Amino acid sequence: MPLTVYEEALAGLSTNAQQIRDAFSAWTSDSRLSQVSCNVANETALEPSHFTALLLTFASKLTSSGTSKDAWIAACREHKFKGRVIPSENCPLILGRAKGLEHHADAVEKASKGSLTKQEAKKWLLKYSGSHSLAWFEPFLRDALLGNFLVWATFNPDNHRTNPFDRLPQAREEIYTALGLGDFRADDALIVLIWSHLDTDSPPLHRPTIADAEDFPFYRPCTDIAAAWGLTEPLSRSSGLQPQPEVVMPQKTSKGLQLPFRIF
């Protein structure tokens, strides 16, 4: 049986390999970390050299960081955006994401640099949900970051020019199920943001890797080594919802935001 990408990367590490195996084995008692170690074993998105480099960094951090989880996260942060890039001619024109309403109100507040508080931002987001005109709120909304550090985005693979959420049921539960947003609670309102890739300065769109996911247990590596992008893992297969494409990009403001945004 051929070696997996992970096993190949480990094979190139000699003295560190056992240390890394032991660290991941210790995670089996933790349901969330055991999923992370599973993801590492099933990763196909990293070139062998990048995978080896990530594991070497992990090994070196194991001796200096507090816990093996801290070491893993520290290693991941030095190996972001290593999945293949979608060629610019194939980039989706429209991308989107869902995030918590509280999260985005926080983003609007921070970007306002003292102009708005979080509660003011939240009230205006609620007021303008579904609206094509934002009046005086628009500059503040467009300054807000789409996401922190690294943005996970989705798109419509059948038609790159359209809103990817138009092909999903317009309901909160179905959206978070399809996108694999696992720690959702009943009182979590979602905001769905859509943006033009071009108007957001066309950042490189990468297939996600385990390094991009860090310790997020709801990420699943795509099993197809040749895949151009990743796929979400719907929280429930019985929902009938299909996995959605996912890519990662550097954090950007909402300058390319397309209206309306919607709150569910």
Place this chain on the structure above:
Amino acid sequence: MPMSLNDLTHDDVRAWLDRALHGQEPLPKLTQDEPAHLGILRLEKSLMPRASEALRDACLNLVRRFCVNGSGETIYSEELFSLTSAFKLPEAVQLLAQASHRFPEWHGTPLEVRLAVLAMLVDTPPPQSVDFWISILRQDKENYASLALSGVLSTNLRHAISLLPEMPNNERAGSASVLKLDLACDDLRSKKKTEFIHEISNVLSRCGERFRLPVAAWVASKEAPSNISENSQSLVIALQEFLGIESSPRTRTPKLCHCLGS
């Protein structure tokens, strides 16, 4: 995820919270990039009352630590104040209000941290007094004016209006003020709303020109509907004259009922 948070001592909970605010503890996050304080709040909902109280006490203790000299990493401090606001800790609010008077001495405290404190004080009860916000405004008009306006608006509309000429003379400050004035206006009854807008209109000539532009546009947009309501009254009278008995109760629709004041 720390299933054992319910079993930790008070000191251990404080240490856990310190690490969690630094992003060093697994948290139930909606998305990977969600701020730590939102994951902490989500986790808190599943805690036993004793552990939940310990978490709140830990938050208060970390606020006390900040208030000694305003030191702390920016992202960590912002997370701490967001958590404090969500927990609605009145003692923490008072500590931070008192500490904000020392901002001029805290040269090492980044502006983002100071703004995060002030925004938290606007959003979190108990509200601070008008005098408090005036003193904040005097510290740094350029950076604190918007939040000071928010603070005064929450307790004294008339005084807030008197502050408008002191706002920084730029369009962004004007647009932010419009958003705040509009929210305040939403909470007023019709007659008070008209008075509120009229009083704002009266101070505009004393405001900076760039600040005034968006506010004047907003005032104009608010004043326009009063013409529509006058027209509605004329329309109702005309309908009654034209329809005669047909405008009587047996033929009323809900919309017409409203116009006729029934």
